[in-house]
Amino acid sequence: MTTGPLTAGKTPATVITGFLGAGKTTLIRSLLEQAAGRRLALIINEFGDVGIDGEILRACGDPTCSEDDVIELANGCLCCTVADDFVPAIEKLLARPQPPEHIIIETSGLALPKPLVQAFHWPAIKTRVTVDGVVAVVDAAAAAEGRFAPDPAALAAQAAEAGQLDHETPVEEVFEDQLLCADLIVVNKTDLVGAADLAKVEDLIRAAMAEGGMAEGGTGREAKILRASNGKVDPVVLLGVGAGAEDDLANRPSHHDEEEGHDHDDFTSFVVELGPQPDPAALAKTLERVAAAHGVLRLKGFIDVPGKPMRLLVQGVGTRIQTHFDRFWKPDEPRRSRLVVIGETGLDRDAVTAALS
Structure with a gap:
């Protein structure tokens, strides 16, 4: 060093x-x-x-x-x-x-x-x-x-x-x-x-x-x-x-060097709560379709797959969706399906939520 x-x-x-x-x-x-x-x-x-x-x-x-x-x-x-x-x-x-x-x-x-x-x-x-x-x-x-x-x-x-x-x-x-x-x-x-x-x-x-x-x-x-x-x-x-x-x-130049401060008004994020998802492959296809239709930049979260002891990790970049089981659910841990959705300001939260529900 x-x-x-x-x-x-x-x-x-x-x-x-x-x-x-x-x-x-x-x-x-x-x-x-x-x-x-x-x-x-x-x-x-x-x-x-x-x-x-x-x-x-x-x-x-x-x-x-x-x-x-x-x-x-x-x-x-x-x-x-x-x-x-x-x-x-x-x-x-x-x-x-x-x-x-x-x-x-x-x-x-x-x-x-x-x-x-x-x-x-x-x-x-x-x-x-x-x-x-x-x-x-x-x-x-x-x-x-x-x-x-x-x-x-x-x-x-x-x-x-x-x-x-x-x-x-x-x-x-x-x-x-x-x-x-x-x-x-x-x-x-x-x-x-x-x-x-x-x-x-x-x-x-x-x-x-x-x-x-x-x-x-x-x-x-x-x-x-x-x-x-x-x-x-x-x-x-x-x-x-x-x-x-x-x-x-x-x-280390920046586009914002002349600004007093900066904000993040160009982007938005929200959480979508889903129920149990029995078919990870079908879920991935749905996420791909929703990301393409609404211009979603990023998707990530954990999914409850009934009958599986492990939680499903979902990672999405644009329409590229990847899933894998990352660890066992803990005994005292609620088995919830939640996704963080990130996009540019104007991303229709209601439409995305409805499409995923």
């Missing part, structure tokens, strides 16, 4: 950012599995009222991932509640008899990472914790589908023909802000795309970096691009970057 004079003696923290469904939780779970006895602690932030990612990590069955090692803040934006939530969470971890050797912070998929990095200047933690690195996780399949930005060649053609580009969408802005704050960019789910699409995704990332004054190994601040499948990246690469990102904010 590399440390500079401003970071020596501080507890390192790694911020894991990335758009909805990129595989942040999967990457963190992989890190836990490879912890090799290192004391890691997690702060998990979600956009929505029901915490799914923290529960997934608690269910990992790994001895390095105890209940006490996971702090879940389901308020949608850590940097908007620094004094109330984030700083107390950090202080709670540091006050433990055996404090963590490294803190991993998973932001919500809609979070802007730069304001969170700025929060490390808060007086109560400034001299005690440093941002070792910001890791942006990218869903290769979603990026290849054009979910975050049009094809670079299409953009060039549009500019040549019309003399200007369309304004960025809220999704594109969040995606680019996450890239431009990163020290490492993990292109995840590479097993879902071919070589040509993977090259297109990496070109898209480099174009966004260049537009923001960054480069991979060139002029400007460097952010290295890594490839991964199922979030598997060597912890030696991810932990120990030594970036001291809180003291490098000027080199």
